[in-house]
Amino acid sequence: MKTVGAHGGQRLAMLALTGALLAVVLFRGTALLTSEPLLALANNYDMIRVQACIDAYPVRAPGIPPWAGSGDAPIERYRFRDDIDAPCFLSSEVLFAWLARPLFDAEAQDSADRTFSIRWLGLVKFAAFFATVVGFTIAWWRQGRPASAVANAAIAALVLTDPAITLYLNGFYAEYSTVLFGYASIAGAALLMGRQRPPGAIALTVLAITVAALVATKIQHIGLGLLLALAMAPLAIGSMRTGGRVITALAAGGLVGFALQASNMARTDNEIMRLANLTSTLLTSLLPLSDDPHRTAENIGLPRRCGDHAGLNWYLPPISEQPANHPCPEVGRTSYLRLLGLALREPGVFGRFVGGSLGYVRPWIPSSYRGKPHLGVVEGAMQAPLPEGWFSWSRVLDRLPLSMIHLLVLAPAAVIALLLASQRIRELPLASVLAALALLPLAVITTVVLGNGYEDAAKQMHPVFVMVLSFWILLVLAALQRAGSWLGPFSSDASASRRSL
Numbered sequence: 001m002k003t004v005g006a007h008g009g010q011r012l013a014m015l016a017l018t019g020a021l022l023a024v025v026l027f028r029g030t031a032l033l034t035s036e037p038l039l040a041l042a043n044n045y046d047m048i049r050v051q052a053c054i055d056a057y058p059v060r061a062p063g064i065p066p067w068a069g070s071g072d073a074p075i076e077r078y079r080f081r082d083d084i085d086a087p088c089f090l091s092s093e094v095l096f097a098w099l100a101r102p103l104f105d106a107e108a109q110d111s112a113d114r115t116f117s118i119r120w121l122g123l124v125k126f127a128a129f130f131a132t133v134v135g136f137t138i139a140w141w142r143q144g145r146p147a148s149a150v151a152n153a154a155i156a157a158l159v160l161t162d163p164a165i166t167l168y169l170n171g172f173y174a175e176y177s178t179v180l181f182g183y184a185s186i187a188g189a190a191l192l193m194g195r196q197r198p199p200g201a202i203a204l205t206v207l208a209i210t211v212a213a214l215v216a217t218k219i220q221h222i223g224l225g226l227l228l229a230l231a232m233a234p235l236a237i238g239s240m241r242t243g244g245r246v247i248t249a250l251a252a253g254g255l256v257g258f259a260l261q262a263s264n265m266a267r268t269d270n271e272i273m274r275l276a277n278l279t280s281t282l283l284t285s286l287l288p289l290s291d292d293p294h295r296t297a298e299n300i301g302l303p304r305r306c307g308d309h310a311g312l313n314w315y316l317p318p319i320s321e322q323p324a325n326h327p328c329p330e331v332g333r334t335s336y337l338r339l340l341g342l343a344l345r346e347p348g349v350f351g352r353f354v355g356g357s358l359g360y361v362r363p364w365i366p367s368s369y370r371g372k373p374h375l376g377v378v379e380g381a382m383q384a385p386l387p388e389g390w391f392s393w394s395r396v397l398d399r400l401p402l403s404m405i406h407l408l409v410l411a412p413a414a415v416i417a418l419l420l421a422s423q424r425i426r427e428l429p430l431a432s433v434l435a436a437l438a439l440l441p442l443a444v445i446t447t448v449v450l451g452n453g454y455e456d457a458a459k460q461m462h463p464v465f466v467m468v469l470s471f472w473i474l475l476v477l478a479a480l481q482r483a484g485s486w487l488g489p490f491s492s493d494a495s496a497s498r499r500s501l
Helices: 002-033 048-054 092-110 119-142 146-160 175-193 201-215 224-266 268-289 293-299 304-309 329-333 336-345 347-360 393-399 402-421 428-452 462-484
Strands: 056-058 077-080
Touching (some): 002 146, 048 056, 056 092, 077 092, 119 146, 119 175, 146 175, 175 201, 175 224, 175 428, 175 462, 201 224, 224 268, 224 428, 268 293, 268 329, 268 347, 268 428, 293 336, 336 428, 347 402, 393 462, 402 428, 402 462, 428 462
16 A cells, blocks of 8 residues: 555656646746747848748838848837738748738737737747647656656756747747757657557658658758658667657658758749858858868869858858859859768868867857857847846856867767667667757758858757757656656556666
8 A cells, every 4th residue: 555655646746747847838938928028039131031921021210121130139010011022931930920920910900000019929839839848748648658758848848948949939030940840750759659559640640740840941951850760760670560650750751841942942032042051151161171272162063263262251242142243153053962072082171161060059049159249139129148037058058168069969979879789778769869869960060061151050050959958858867767766667667767778
């Protein structure tokens, strides 16, 4: 009887802990959503690709074009306009814009000046996120895996509601969609792998769609779905009926997303964006690292004369975002395969290029750029950073020496390899999640620097710290479970948990 009572007490304690963590998730998200003044990442112009899909533009002072960037501070009030000729770039973030549009319309109808608040978009995105977190938590409890439920809620409370992520709620940036669909893809795969019976067609289809939505967030993530499947595949070999089906769904979603982004890249109205990105990659970031820029330019398929322009910046003279002034327009036709081939032809240059990227992964909240104020996050202020009263892991990461950042980002791959080789992890869902969180940051870093160089790299590599922090927290929780057998008989693999992570 005492054992039964103790077990019941443990279960209630675990349930209370899960509920408390979910309450923290709700509090942190709603606190930022409802903050006064508005807290959000200011628009560096990237948002226009989503705004154009619903014709929503900020209310600006007379003389300021509504499509112009507003990097000094976020803007809350928007209105619909049909006189702006801006290209709509279809991405997963557009889904949330479409869902928020009826709410925008409703407020605009009731507003004397026909304007509406961007906060409706934040509400839609956070509601989707919170429902996803609660759904996964309940699903793991129903599977008899309270440890997974607690870990899920803990990651959401400690990482996924960090202001470095939630500052993207009240804006049209794609970063929040990347985090949401990335979380849902990895957690969804783990949940299905933990089932005693093979997952059905509906569950697998939902997972595939989620992965496709992850890939569709940004062009830089074109291969992320396939890489996710690849990271988890070796661990699923021993469970082909369950794990094999999940990996197939991940790969299918990755292929669909790849096709969608390939079509985006082929669109003629994206040629300017391609020219800008490759200028940042090749001229601004890569060629200055070579001891012979002319030779390196030739090795990646450019005319030798382009080596004269090593260090050229798309946003500064003589180009200043004007393609007609570009002294080496051939960069826009560079093959990424030829660029990857540089790893064989000039491994030293390629290694310095990719290896140096970790020097640009900070700050996680990109309110500064190369030591100078960049994107403000406080409405009505001039390039203001996150107020001191708000905790963010970004502040901690910003203070760490670069060597520690290297360790935090690169060590997970070695750690997971060691744990798998020593068979310290025997549970497929946990091992798969840790493998994905350890390996995908390396893929994100590589694709970002190949696609956009070091320009605006901190914002482009935003998912890196999401996954790195989640990895270390999950690893600590798994170690605590092993050390204390803290779940007793309520874990479906309690006997194994005493022997392995």
